[in-house]
Amino acid sequence: MAQRPLLLIDAPSLYFRAYFGVPESSARAVDGSPVNAVRGFLDMLATLVRTRRPDRMVCALDYDWRPQWRVALLPSYKTHRLAGEGEGEVVPDTLGPQVPVILDVLAAIGIPTVGADGYEADDVLGTLATTEPAPVEVVSGDRDLFQLVDDARPVRLLYVGRGVAKLEDCDDAAVRTRYGVPAHRYADFAALRGDPSDGLPGVPGVGEKTAARLIERYHSVSGILAALDEPDSGFAPGLRAKLDGARDYLAVAPTVVRVARDVPLGPIATTLPAAPVDPERLLELAERWNLASPVRRLVDALAGQP
Incomplete structure (x- = not known):
């Protein structure tokens, strides 16, 4: 039987896509707060778990979306995304508050989230794709991560530029076909x-x-x-x-x-739980944020249910 993969999730890439893909009006908490990014993100994870059948998973985070060492080399790096002089990244007003909810739900389920000071999520993904046991599947809509594809290990990119439902499973031949380079x-x-x-x-x-x-x-x-x-x-x-x-x-x-591959991350428990590690906390979050359906879909996917 084929070995099951480690699924490395580019969390910012997916929750930004979820935010713009799910209307706010269709996903609100009891108090009226929008939870469209949370709902969409959890449904993406459920689909990925159900279709890729990983036994390990890590969600990578941007602790520094515009690292100074990159800016020092190229001052134009991501300048168009700055909110203003000396400020952070432009993020929609109703997306920012949803990110902690996503992290709370992931913690209650037992899916690890990992970031590193001075590095982007891409660098965390690059390091894990290089150091963790293969096979590895990286999930992102970021074209830069095509550089992680490695048939020898193997490492594949599940490119979600058109959404998780239409993801492109990319090996080296796919990169060559798409861009003309390995x-x-x-x-x-x-x-x-x-x-x-x-x-x-x-x-x-x-x-x-x-x-x-x-x-x-x-x-x-x-x-x-x-x-x-x-x-x-x-x-x-x-x-x-x-x-x-x-x-x-x-x-x-x-x-x-070039994505960093030597970010100091420390030991990470990557095993994907078959059931939530803190079911009471998960139930509380699901009720508070009106997330019962997407939480159930993800929990069912983890348990191997269709």
């Missing part, structure tokens, strides 16, 4: 292409196809930069000028995009 080259490819959602400008005039061709030929950004110093390296004059003009950016961008 998964372990994705960070360099993304640095070249850029990503406006993260404030990565990319190299002006270099899109996905050109970035993929460059990575195929030179393997990495460092390989491209080394080739630029060779007069007969074969760059078309226009492309050489674009890359030359972006040298300072290219010197740091791959490090910014």
Whole structure:
């Protein structure tokens, strides 16, 4: 029988999607507080447990959504998401209060949540995907996590860009088909292409196809930069000028995009419980926040019920 996977959940990615995917008017607590993100997030977990049948799970959190070490390398990193000078990330007013409810429910069920000071959820996921026993399935709508795919371990990305119901189960062949590069080259490819959602400008005039061709030929950004110093390296004059003009950016961008794999996390009990570890607390939360149905669906999924 195939070994059951460790399911690594990009919690911010999923609860943001849940917030925008479930109308507030359809999910409110007794006091009128919206719980749409909580309801949607729990239903996503129930679907994942039921369809992927993991025996281990961890929900990764953003303790620092914009780490200073990344900003020091690339000041534009996620600047468009800042609420204001010296302030935190722009988060919808009615989403912020729902995150502690999600964490309370996960704690009562016994699903571990893990974050690390100075690191994003992506870095926690990268570290766990590298250090925990395989097989591993990472669940996220963040394209940067394609770089974690590793057929040898194996590590797969369950990409939920179109929702959990339409997740894409991605191995290295899927990454190659989608972007024209192997998964372990994705960070360099993304640095070249850029990503406006993260404030990565990319190299002006270099899109996905050109970035993929460059990575195929030179393997990495460092390989491209080394080739630029060779007069007969074969760059078309226009492309050489674009890359030359972006040298300072290219010197740091791959490090910014590359997910950390050595975050100090300490021991984590990853085993997925078959029943809630604190059923009384879970019942209290379900009643207080009007979450009886999604909680029951998740509890049933953990118990192996359809």
